[in-house]
Amino acid sequence: MRALLIEEYGGPEVLKIGRRPLPEPGPGELRVRVIAAGLQPVDAALRRGFFAQGGAFTSRLPVTPGNEFSGLVDRVGEGIGHFRHGEAVLGWTLLNACAEYVVVPAAQLLHKPSILSWDEAAALSASGQTAHTALEALALKRGETLLVHGAAGGVGSMAVQLARARGLRVIGTASTRNHDYLRVLGAEPVEYGAGLLERLRAMAPQGIDAALDAAGGQALYVSVELVRQRRRIVTLVDFIKAELFGVQAVRSQRSAARLAELLQLQAQGQLRVHVSGRYPLEDAAAAHREIETGHVRGKLVLRIGREP
Numbered sequence: 001m002r003a004l005l006i007e008e009y010g011g012p013e014v015l016k017i018g019r020r021p022l023p024e025p026g027p028g029e030l031r032v033r034v035i036a037a038g039l040q041p042v043d044a045a046l047r048r049g050f051f052a053q054g055g056a057f058t059s060r061l062p063v064t065p066g067n068e069f070s071g072l073v074d075r076v077g078e079g080i081g082h083f084r085h086g087e088a089v090l091g092w093t094l095l096n097a098c099a100e101y102v103v104v105p106a107a108q109l110l111h112k113p114s115i116l117s118w119d120e121a122a123a124l125s126a127s128g129q130t131a132h133t134a135l136e137a138l139a140l141k142r143g144e145t146l147l148v149h150g151a152a153g154g155v156g157s158m159a160v161q162l163a164r165a166r167g168l169r170v171i172g173t174a175s176t177r178n179h180d181y182l183r184v185l186g187a188e189p190v191e192y193g194a195g196l197l198e199r200l201r202a203m204a205p206q207g208i209d210a211a212l213d214a215a216g217g218q219a220l221y222v223s224v225e226l227v228r229q230r231r232r233i234v235t236l237v238d239f240i241k242a243e244l245f246g247v248q249a250v251r252s253q254r255s256a257a258r259l260a261e262l263l264q265l266q267a268q269g270q271l272r273v274h275v276s277g278r279y280p281l282e283d284a285a286a287a288h289r290e291i292e293t294g295h296v297r298g299k300l301v302l303r304i305g306r307e308p
Protein backbone atom coordinates (compact mmCIF):
# COMPACT_ATOMS: atom_id res chain seq x y z
CA MET A 1 0.00 0.00 0.00
CA ARG A 2 1.03 3.65 -0.36
CA ALA A 3 1.93 5.43 2.85
CA LEU A 4 3.46 8.69 3.96
CA LEU A 5 6.97 7.90 5.21
CA ILE A 6 9.48 9.65 7.41
CA GLU A 7 12.79 7.87 6.73
CA GLU A 8 14.95 10.58 8.29
CA TYR A 9 14.04 13.36 10.71
CA GLY A 10 14.01 16.90 9.38
CA GLY A 11 11.95 19.57 7.63
CA PRO A 12 8.75 18.98 5.60
CA GLU A 13 10.92 17.96 2.62
CA VAL A 14 11.76 14.62 4.30
CA LEU A 15 8.14 13.46 3.87
CA LYS A 16 7.98 10.90 1.08
CA ILE A 17 5.29 8.63 -0.27
CA GLY A 18 6.53 5.05 -0.24
CA ARG A 19 5.21 1.52 -0.03
CA ARG A 20 4.60 -0.52 3.11
CA PRO A 21 3.17 -4.03 3.50
CA LEU A 22 -0.61 -4.14 3.69
CA PRO A 23 -1.33 -4.59 7.43
CA GLU A 24 -3.44 -7.60 8.47
CA PRO A 25 -5.94 -7.27 11.32
CA GLY A 26 -5.54 -9.71 14.22
CA PRO A 27 -8.36 -10.85 16.52
CA GLY A 28 -10.38 -7.86 17.75
CA GLU A 29 -8.92 -5.58 15.06
CA LEU A 30 -10.14 -4.10 11.79
CA ARG A 31 -8.46 -2.82 8.69
CA VAL A 32 -9.81 0.48 7.40
CA ARG A 33 -9.32 1.91 3.92
CA VAL A 34 -8.44 5.48 4.84
CA ILE A 35 -10.24 8.28 3.02
CA ALA A 36 -8.96 11.24 5.05
CA ALA A 37 -6.56 11.75 7.96
CA GLY A 38 -6.58 14.70 10.35
CA LEU A 39 -3.36 16.62 11.03
CA GLN A 40 -1.98 17.93 14.30
CA PRO A 41 1.14 19.83 15.42
CA VAL A 42 2.38 16.52 16.88
CA ASP A 43 2.78 15.13 13.33
CA ALA A 44 5.32 17.84 12.58
CA ALA A 45 7.04 17.29 15.93
CA LEU A 46 7.36 13.57 15.08
CA ARG A 47 8.86 14.47 11.70
CA ARG A 48 11.41 16.78 13.37
CA GLY A 49 12.54 13.90 15.64
CA PHE A 50 10.93 15.16 18.85
CA PHE A 51 10.08 11.60 19.93
CA ALA A 52 13.35 9.96 18.79
CA GLN A 53 14.68 9.90 22.36
CA GLY A 54 11.38 8.97 24.02
CA GLY A 55 8.68 11.12 25.61
CA ALA A 56 5.02 10.17 25.23
CA PHE A 57 6.41 7.30 23.05
CA THR A 58 9.64 6.51 21.21
CA SER A 59 9.60 6.77 17.42
CA ARG A 60 11.66 4.46 15.20
CA LEU A 61 12.38 5.08 11.51
CA PRO A 62 10.81 4.62 9.07
CA VAL A 63 7.60 5.91 10.61
CA THR A 64 4.21 6.84 9.15
CA PRO A 65 2.51 9.75 10.94
CA GLY A 66 -1.20 10.28 11.55
CA ASN A 67 -3.35 9.75 14.64
CA GLU A 68 -6.93 10.18 13.37
CA PHE A 69 -8.82 9.13 10.26
CA SER A 70 -12.08 8.41 8.49
CA GLY A 71 -12.63 5.59 6.03
CA LEU A 72 -14.34 2.33 5.15
CA VAL A 73 -14.05 -0.99 6.94
CA ASP A 74 -12.00 -3.13 4.59
CA ARG A 75 -11.34 -6.30 6.61
CA VAL A 76 -12.80 -7.51 9.89
CA GLY A 77 -10.65 -9.50 12.33
CA GLU A 78 -11.89 -12.47 14.35
CA GLY A 79 -14.36 -11.88 17.16
CA ILE A 80 -15.94 -8.65 15.92
CA GLY A 81 -19.70 -8.55 15.55
CA HIS A 82 -20.59 -4.89 15.32
CA PHE A 83 -18.67 -3.77 12.21
CA ARG A 84 -19.10 -5.02 8.67
CA HIS A 85 -17.09 -4.73 5.49
CA GLY A 86 -17.82 -1.45 3.69
CA GLU A 87 -19.19 0.48 6.67
CA ALA A 88 -18.13 4.12 7.11
CA VAL A 89 -16.09 4.72 10.26
CA LEU A 90 -13.93 7.23 12.07
CA GLY A 91 -11.29 6.56 14.66
CA TRP A 92 -7.87 7.10 16.12
CA THR A 93 -4.52 5.38 16.37
CA LEU A 94 -1.02 6.18 17.56
CA LEU A 95 0.77 6.74 14.18
CA ASN A 96 0.08 5.12 10.77
CA ALA A 97 -3.13 6.95 9.78
CA CYS A 98 -1.49 8.71 6.80
CA ALA A 99 -1.58 5.58 4.64
CA GLU A 100 -4.02 3.86 2.31
CA TYR A 101 -4.90 1.34 5.04
CA VAL A 102 -4.65 1.32 8.82
CA VAL A 103 -5.31 -1.48 11.32
CA VAL A 104 -6.79 -0.58 14.72
CA PRO A 105 -8.53 -2.34 17.62
CA ALA A 106 -12.33 -2.24 17.28
CA ALA A 107 -12.48 -0.12 20.47
CA GLN A 108 -10.84 2.77 18.54
CA LEU A 109 -13.53 2.98 15.87
CA LEU A 110 -17.08 4.31 15.68
CA HIS A 111 -19.56 4.34 12.84
CA LYS A 112 -19.45 7.62 10.91
CA PRO A 113 -22.78 9.45 10.88
CA SER A 114 -23.75 10.30 7.31
CA ILE A 115 -24.21 14.01 8.14
CA LEU A 116 -20.51 14.25 8.97
CA SER A 117 -18.30 14.68 5.91
CA TRP A 118 -15.22 12.49 5.47
CA ASP A 119 -13.00 15.47 6.26
CA GLU A 120 -14.93 16.44 9.40
CA ALA A 121 -14.95 12.83 10.58
CA ALA A 122 -11.19 12.52 10.02
CA ALA A 123 -10.50 15.63 12.08
CA LEU A 124 -12.64 14.92 15.15
CA SER A 125 -11.01 12.03 17.02
CA ALA A 126 -7.74 13.60 18.21
CA SER A 127 -8.30 17.31 18.94
CA GLY A 128 -11.89 16.71 20.00
CA GLN A 129 -10.89 14.13 22.57
CA THR A 130 -8.00 16.30 23.80
CA ALA A 131 -10.37 19.22 24.37
CA HIS A 132 -12.86 16.92 26.11
CA THR A 133 -10.14 15.45 28.37
CA ALA A 134 -8.92 18.93 29.32
CA LEU A 135 -12.40 20.21 30.21
CA GLU A 136 -13.03 17.13 32.32
CA ALA A 137 -9.84 17.85 34.29
CA LEU A 138 -11.09 21.39 34.97
CA ALA A 139 -14.35 20.18 36.60
CA LEU A 140 -16.36 23.04 35.12
CA LYS A 141 -19.77 24.13 36.36
CA ARG A 142 -22.58 25.80 34.45
CA GLY A 143 -22.35 29.59 34.64
CA GLU A 144 -18.60 29.69 35.26
CA THR A 145 -16.15 31.63 33.11
CA LEU A 146 -13.49 29.70 31.20
CA LEU A 147 -10.47 31.24 29.47
CA VAL A 148 -9.20 29.28 26.44
CA HIS A 149 -5.73 30.21 25.14
CA GLY A 150 -5.35 29.24 21.48
CA ALA A 151 -9.11 29.20 20.98
CA ALA A 152 -9.01 29.26 17.15
CA GLY A 153 -6.85 26.13 16.76
CA GLY A 154 -7.83 22.48 16.47
CA VAL A 155 -8.12 21.84 20.20
CA GLY A 156 -9.23 25.35 21.15
CA SER A 157 -12.11 25.42 18.64
CA MET A 158 -13.49 22.21 20.08
CA ALA A 159 -12.91 23.28 23.70
CA VAL A 160 -14.83 26.51 23.16
CA GLN A 161 -17.84 24.67 21.76
CA LEU A 162 -17.78 21.91 24.39
CA ALA A 163 -17.65 24.51 27.17
CA ARG A 164 -20.51 26.50 25.62
CA ALA A 165 -22.56 23.30 25.41
CA ARG A 166 -22.03 22.93 29.19
CA GLY A 167 -23.39 26.41 29.82
CA LEU A 168 -20.14 28.28 30.42
CA ARG A 169 -19.10 31.78 29.51
CA VAL A 170 -15.98 31.39 27.33
CA ILE A 171 -13.30 33.96 26.63
CA GLY A 172 -10.88 32.89 23.89
CA THR A 173 -7.51 34.27 22.83
CA ALA A 174 -6.71 34.62 19.11
CA SER A 175 -5.31 37.15 16.65
CA THR A 176 -7.92 39.64 15.43
CA ARG A 177 -8.19 37.77 12.11
CA ASN A 178 -9.95 34.99 14.05
CA HIS A 179 -12.23 37.09 16.25
CA ASP A 180 -15.35 36.70 14.10
CA TYR A 181 -14.65 32.97 13.90
CA LEU A 182 -14.51 32.76 17.71
CA ARG A 183 -17.79 34.67 18.01
CA VAL A 184 -19.45 32.11 15.72
CA LEU A 185 -18.15 29.34 18.01
CA GLY A 186 -19.68 31.15 20.98
CA ALA A 187 -16.57 32.67 22.60
CA GLU A 188 -15.81 36.28 23.46
CA PRO A 189 -12.56 36.96 21.61
CA VAL A 190 -9.52 38.74 23.00
CA GLU A 191 -6.20 39.41 21.30
CA TYR A 192 -3.14 37.74 22.81
CA GLY A 193 0.22 39.53 23.24
CA ALA A 194 1.22 42.59 25.27
CA GLY A 195 -1.61 43.87 27.48
CA LEU A 196 -3.54 40.56 27.53
CA LEU A 197 -3.78 40.50 31.34
CA GLU A 198 -5.28 44.00 31.46
CA ARG A 199 -7.72 43.23 28.65
CA LEU A 200 -8.88 40.12 30.48
CA ARG A 201 -9.29 41.97 33.78
CA ALA A 202 -11.51 44.48 31.98
CA MET A 203 -13.59 41.71 30.34
CA ALA A 204 -14.03 39.69 33.54
CA PRO A 205 -13.73 42.05 36.53
CA GLN A 206 -15.29 39.38 38.78
CA GLY A 207 -12.47 36.95 37.85
CA ILE A 208 -11.99 33.85 35.74
CA ASP A 209 -12.86 30.45 37.18
CA ALA A 210 -10.70 28.19 35.02
CA ALA A 211 -8.19 28.36 32.16
CA LEU A 212 -7.09 26.01 29.39
CA ASP A 213 -3.70 26.60 27.79
CA ALA A 214 -3.59 25.31 24.21
CA ALA A 215 -1.07 27.96 23.13
CA GLY A 216 1.99 28.11 25.42
CA GLY A 217 4.05 31.32 25.72
CA GLN A 218 2.39 33.86 28.00
CA ALA A 219 -0.71 31.71 28.63
CA LEU A 220 0.26 30.26 32.00
CA TYR A 221 1.73 33.53 33.34
CA VAL A 222 -1.54 35.28 32.60
CA SER A 223 -3.70 32.43 33.86
CA VAL A 224 -2.10 32.21 37.30
CA GLU A 225 -2.80 35.93 37.79
CA LEU A 226 -6.50 35.50 37.05
CA VAL A 227 -7.58 32.07 38.28
CA ARG A 228 -7.72 31.65 42.06
CA GLN A 229 -7.20 27.88 42.27
CA ARG A 230 -4.13 26.49 40.50
CA ARG A 231 -5.77 23.08 39.93
CA ARG A 232 -8.32 24.86 37.76
CA ILE A 233 -5.63 25.69 35.21
CA VAL A 234 -4.72 23.05 32.62
CA THR A 235 -1.90 23.18 30.12
CA LEU A 236 -1.68 20.86 27.14
CA VAL A 237 1.57 22.46 26.01
CA ASP A 238 4.03 23.45 28.72
CA PHE A 239 4.65 20.53 31.08
CA ILE A 240 7.78 22.11 32.60
CA LYS A 241 6.02 25.33 33.61
CA ALA A 242 3.06 23.28 34.82
CA GLU A 243 5.29 21.85 37.52
CA LEU A 244 6.76 25.24 38.32
CA PHE A 245 3.31 26.84 38.75
CA GLY A 246 1.55 23.82 40.27
CA VAL A 247 -1.07 23.65 37.52
CA GLN A 248 -2.34 20.52 35.76
CA ALA A 249 -0.46 19.11 32.77
CA VAL A 250 -2.91 17.04 30.76
CA ARG A 251 -2.44 14.46 28.00
CA SER A 252 -5.31 13.41 25.79
CA GLN A 253 -7.15 10.32 27.08
CA ARG A 254 -9.01 8.67 24.25
CA SER A 255 -11.90 6.23 24.46
CA ALA A 256 -14.84 5.15 22.36
CA ALA A 257 -17.20 6.56 25.01
CA ARG A 258 -15.54 9.98 24.78
CA LEU A 259 -15.70 10.00 20.99
CA ALA A 260 -19.33 8.84 21.09
CA GLU A 261 -20.18 11.82 23.30
CA LEU A 262 -18.56 14.15 20.78
CA LEU A 263 -20.60 12.59 17.98
CA GLN A 264 -23.76 13.06 20.01
CA LEU A 265 -23.00 16.75 20.53
CA GLN A 266 -22.26 17.04 16.84
CA ALA A 267 -25.64 15.45 16.01
CA GLN A 268 -27.36 17.92 18.36
CA GLY A 269 -25.73 20.85 16.55
CA GLN A 270 -23.55 21.79 19.52
CA LEU A 271 -20.19 20.82 18.03
CA ARG A 272 -18.90 21.61 14.58
CA VAL A 273 -15.59 20.44 13.14
CA HIS A 274 -14.16 23.33 11.17
CA VAL A 275 -11.80 22.05 8.45
CA SER A 276 -9.99 25.07 7.01
CA GLY A 277 -7.70 23.23 4.61
CA ARG A 278 -7.42 19.96 2.81
CA TYR A 279 -4.38 18.63 0.98
CA PRO A 280 -3.86 15.55 -1.19
CA LEU A 281 -1.42 13.00 0.28
CA GLU A 282 1.11 14.10 -2.36
CA ASP A 283 1.14 17.60 -0.81
CA ALA A 284 1.75 16.45 2.77
CA ALA A 285 4.85 18.65 2.98
CA ALA A 286 2.75 21.74 2.24
CA ALA A 287 0.26 20.67 4.91
CA HIS A 288 3.09 20.32 7.43
CA ARG A 289 4.38 23.77 6.49
CA GLU A 290 0.94 25.20 7.21
CA ILE A 291 0.65 23.37 10.55
CA GLU A 292 4.07 24.74 11.52
CA THR A 293 3.01 28.35 10.98
CA GLY A 294 1.11 27.90 14.27
CA HIS A 295 -1.85 29.75 12.76
CA VAL A 296 -4.18 27.09 11.40
CA ARG A 297 -7.83 27.90 12.01
CA GLY A 298 -9.64 24.74 13.14
CA LYS A 299 -8.22 21.67 11.44
CA LEU A 300 -6.31 20.52 8.35
CA VAL A 301 -6.81 17.13 6.69
CA LEU A 302 -4.92 14.99 4.21
CA ARG A 303 -7.02 13.34 1.49
CA ILE A 304 -5.79 9.79 0.92
CA GLY A 305 -8.40 7.51 -0.66
CA ARG A 306 -11.39 7.80 -2.98
CA GLU A 307 -14.83 8.45 -1.51
CA PRO A 308 -17.29 5.62 -2.25
Ligand SMILES: NC(=O)c1ccc[n+]([C@@H]2O[C@H](COP(=O)([O-])OP(=O)(O)OC[C@H]3O[C@@H](n4cnc5c(N)ncnc54)[C@H](OP(=O)(O)O)[C@@H]3O)[C@@H](O)[C@H]2O)c1
Residues within 6 Å of the ligand: 040, 041, 042, 127, 130, 149, 150, 151, 152, 153, 154, 155, 156, 173, 174, 175, 176, 177, 178, 192, 214, 215, 216, 217, 235, 236, 237, 250, 251, 252, 291, 294, 295, 296, 297, 298
Ligand atom coordinates in the same frame (compact mmCIF):
# COMPACT_ATOMS: atom_id res chain seq x y z
N1 LIG B 1 -1.19 17.29 25.74
C1 LIG B 1 -1.79 16.70 24.72
O1 LIG B 1 -2.23 15.53 24.79
C2 LIG B 1 -1.99 17.50 23.48
C3 LIG B 1 -2.89 17.00 22.50
C4 LIG B 1 -3.11 17.80 21.36
C5 LIG B 1 -2.43 19.00 21.21
N2 LIG B 1 -1.54 19.40 22.16
C6 LIG B 1 -0.83 20.67 22.01
O2 LIG B 1 -1.78 21.72 22.17
C7 LIG B 1 -1.42 22.83 21.36
C8 LIG B 1 -2.60 23.21 20.48
O3 LIG B 1 -2.85 22.16 19.56
P1 LIG B 1 -3.76 22.44 18.30
O4 LIG B 1 -3.90 21.17 17.56
O5 LIG B 1 -4.97 23.20 18.70
O6 LIG B 1 -2.79 23.43 17.49
P2 LIG B 1 -3.13 24.31 16.22
O7 LIG B 1 -4.44 23.93 15.67
O8 LIG B 1 -1.95 24.24 15.32
O9 LIG B 1 -3.21 25.79 16.84
C9 LIG B 1 -3.20 26.86 15.96
C10 LIG B 1 -3.89 28.05 16.62
O10 LIG B 1 -3.05 28.59 17.65
C11 LIG B 1 -3.33 29.98 17.71
N3 LIG B 1 -2.21 30.69 18.31
C12 LIG B 1 -0.94 30.77 17.83
N4 LIG B 1 -0.18 31.48 18.70
C13 LIG B 1 -0.99 31.83 19.73
C14 LIG B 1 -0.79 32.55 20.96
N5 LIG B 1 0.41 33.04 21.29
N6 LIG B 1 -1.84 32.70 21.79
C15 LIG B 1 -3.06 32.20 21.48
N7 LIG B 1 -3.31 31.51 20.33
C16 LIG B 1 -2.28 31.32 19.50
C17 LIG B 1 -3.58 30.39 16.30
O11 LIG B 1 -4.48 31.48 16.29
P3 LIG B 1 -4.07 32.82 15.48
O12 LIG B 1 -3.84 32.37 14.05
O13 LIG B 1 -5.23 33.69 15.67
O14 LIG B 1 -2.78 33.30 16.10
C18 LIG B 1 -4.16 29.14 15.63
O15 LIG B 1 -5.54 29.21 15.43
C19 LIG B 1 -0.18 22.39 20.57
O16 LIG B 1 0.97 22.85 21.24
C20 LIG B 1 -0.25 20.88 20.63
O17 LIG B 1 1.02 20.27 20.50
C21 LIG B 1 -1.32 18.68 23.28
